[in-house]
Amino acid sequence: MDRIDAMRVFTRIVERRSFTAAAKDLDLPRSSVTDAVKQLESRLGVRLLQRTTRHVSPTLDGEAYFQRCLRLLADFEEAEAAFAGTSPKGVLRVDVQGQLARRFLFPALPAFLAQHPGITLQISEGDRLVDLVREGIDCVLRVGEPQDSEMVARRVARLAQLTLAAPPYLARHGSPVSIESLGNHRMVGFRSTLTGGLLPLEFMTGGVRSEVMLPAPVSVSGAESLVAACRLGLGLIQVPRYHVEEDLLRGTLVSVLSEIPPPTMSVSLLYPRSRQLSQRVRVFLDWVSAEFAKHRGKNGVEVD
Structure with a gap:
């Protein structure tokens, strides 16, 4: 294995914190990955990696070498790509x-x-x-x-996003005409993958963003489930328009509060x-x- 390939192996091990994962990513036998690191350490005369049964991490020398390898490999790929006729692989x-x-x-x-x-x-x-x-x-x-x-x-x-409801929901709760009229309404809660909390409904009025948190008898963490729950009449939702084009055409969902749309996503x-x-x-x-x-x-x- 030449030095460039050995550098690629070493950087992948550091990134993945695993010999096995690096070998799988690079489609190499694990023994080849191990040998490449041994050869690098022997050539450089320093220990590059700390190894335990469950964890791999760079030494101080290994971290410094890792950063240099990233720059060298990027320059190498850039140099190859600069020649006409080369194609990514x-x-x-x-x-x-x-x-x-x-x-x-x-x-x-x-x-x-x-x-x-x-x-x-x-x-x-x-x-x-x-x-x-x-x-x-x-x-x-x-x-x-x-x-x-x-x-x-x-x-x-x-x-572009829409605020939506199912016809059976509107038949029970009425169609909202303003933010102030949302007092008796419900929403299908969408749970943030970042915070775990429910995301409020958002509206743009004269360039100003307003947030409204409504009672949410049901909350979900996936977009498909959000739309499915809305179709069942469980509350208002806000999703990108492309996601519900067929529902709008079939009439299974209805756009409401179109004068104060949600902000674009x-x-x-x-x-x-x-x-x-x-x-x-x-x-x-x-x-x-x-x-x-x-x-x-x-x-x-x-x-x-």
Whole structure:
């Protein structure tokens, strides 16, 4: 194994805190990963990693070497990518918000893979916060305003949202006409994956954001469950318009308070600030941005 590959092995071990996970990520035998580190330590004359039966962490020398390796590997990939005719290759690990990805990205995946045959995509799905570096993920697609300052956020779209109710619910509670008229209403609670608390309903009036917390007989933590509970007449909800287009057409859900809509919801790609982008991550980011741009002006999708 040459020095560049050994550096890749070492950095992946530090990021994953595991020889086994690094070997799996790199599709190498665990023995090859172990040997690569031994050769590095022998060549450098220092111990790079602290090893226990359950945990791997860099020594002080190992942390310094890790940071240098990140810069060298990024420069190496940049140098290779600068030559005409090179194409991105390797495994690209992304984590996505499932409903969003299925609606806007999955239909175009065959074209992306045909254009970049050297890339192998590994897609995981979720709404939770992830430690990209520790979990070996290259980037994530998320809705909402990014909170993690350690991540670089690239906004790719803004989604118009609606306040919705089912006809049976409106028959029982009446249709609200203003924020003040919400006193006798209920909402389906949506529980934040960040805080565990319920998120309030939000409204924009004259450019000012207002929050309203209503009683929530039922609360959920998933977007699909939120819409399903609303269809059953369990309360008001707020979701992006694209998510409920078919419900609006069928009449199973009705938009209310359209004069004071919820604020738009950001869609962003996030990647580690500490790591220079590889060529395969760059082409993926550009592709995602282009796919959302194709939907500009449709189903409440806005692109800057």
